Amino acid sequence: MSSAVSRARMVRLRDGLSALAFLAPFLVFYLLFLVYPFGLGIWISFHDWELVGSFREWIGLWNYEDMFADPQFWRAVRNTLTFAAMTVPVMVGLALLLALGLNRQTRIHGALRAIFFTSNVLSVTVVTLIWIMVLSPDRGLIAQLFRSLGLEPIAFLASTTWAMPAIVATTVWWGIGFPMILFLAGLQQIPGELYEAARLDNASPWRRFTRITLPALRRTFVLVAILQVIGQLQIFGQVLIMTGGGPSQSTRSLVQTIYETGFADWQLGYASAMSLFLFVVMFVASMAQLYIARQED
């Protein structure tokens, strides 16, 4: 009896160990590159911590107090939220429109799908250089267009009004492919018979779209929106290369501020505090979307 019990315990132990062995490769990476840096970030944010050298002084919540009193920080937060608020709806809406338009099995539609996805594989440097050229008030594509219409070209990236929309346009052009593919995948999972039944039920194209297509894409919507919010709140490369945060700080983003605080001013503690703030914003935004999605189910 007791030997049977101990054997069962042995088997369970052995199963547990082998499970751990299979998990180990991922677990090591997860702990080393995610959990450890995250904890370290929190730890650093309670210090006056210089990037190079050994100056580390525990200062408690001072970094946070400084941050909440810092108009530069709030300006970056506002810019970042504005950017995300402009980019995410345009991205989601446009990606859905493209997916609806390209959801056909012809050679032309296949080629167009590939073309729209291609910009996604370019690096931020390439994308921004292309758009700096397109937006250039001297020889840019849009400037030519303006001139041909008899209008004065706008120096988009030097205008406090137009710099942000220009970065939004660049970002949408760059990132539209992936959400489009997600929507296409969602569309292709809807059984064709539903549309046939709807035709027999006299449903207009609009009713088919609102009563069959949109409800079926709800999960895709939530996924795309969360990925976009998380991605766009971390806007950095486009700003750094296209405007450097200008003109007059009108495009300075939070990640850019974090980067400059940590790596130009060497104030790693303060930068960590701002990073944690960004993390909380993204976390709350994602959870809110998941919560809303679940309420409707």
Place this chain on the structure above:
Amino acid sequence: MASVRLRAVAKNYGAVRAIHEVNLDVEHREFVVLVGPSGCGKSTLLRMIAGLETISGGEITLDDQVINDVPAGGRGVAMVFQNYALYPHMTAAQNMAFGLENIGMAREEINRRIAHAASTLKIEELLQRRPKAMSGGQRQRIAIGRAIVRDPKVFLFDEPLSNLDAALRVQMRIEIAKLHQRLDATMIYVTHDQVEAMTLADKIVVLSAGRIEQVGTPLELYHTPRNTFVAGFIGSPKMNIIDGKVAAITPEGVDVETPSGRLAIAAEPAGLAIGDSVRVGIRPEHMGVGKPGDGLAVVVEVVERLGDETMVYGTIGDGTSVVVKLDGTARVRTGETIPISVAATDGHLFTMDGEALRRTPAALEGLFDV
């Protein structure tokens, strides 16, 4: 009144012709079953009547009105799909209401129709559920309900029972038969299951490779199949087909010499001469154990005891497989050779092209009296 007529109806997919100029009349209140193997075009034909497939040639009329170019929703037909095709984000009641809302029907009338259909199908307690919270049989009922509320001229069923398990299939089959009696509606039903076809149909249409092989009542197809395809498709287990040569032509019919013995068949010898090759068709249920030396000598390979009957799988002289259905107490053992007798009036005779020769009046006597 709701009668459907197909005149030289054809369907091409590019250069491939899927349906070859089909002519068919479906009368008012008739239950017509389209049956045939996979890829025979039966579903395509149904979808052409529904308006889900374009018509490449010919004419489809509903109550003498050509509907070739009438959109699916305007034809007054309702369809039950194989996978039910219920709208997943709507409740059962919303599924049923959808088509009625689309034509602007008043809410009270919609509710009245749903309540009526729900009581007919006994699905009242399912009305507020979504499809994913229902079993296959329940979904099937909702799909039928969605068709009923539209009060269509013609019901179209596309293999509606093939996703259900065997027991449920039998139950739903009976319910559909009752529904047809109660609604007095014209129904066109597609299946590959010949039992469904036999049990439900007023009229069966056997299709093969985009052509109609035969149209008739279930008993007509069973007793007088026009060719070996229909003979093999209707009846279970399949009719045995045995090659032989005409040995004699008698007043009663034709004597055929098979590789395992001589059989008399009560068929008219139109155009046959002694020595011609022919095919003999005998249903397993028409075979019995005879006296030694009688009929066919069958080498028994497998014996299946089902209690009320015994299925014997064996071969005859030239290696042709045959199935014999005997009663449950038949004394048969694997490996032995048994003499199988067949009444002349039970046999069928086909030319080598598979065309049936007419059975004699003596063979047909009493078969259609039921």
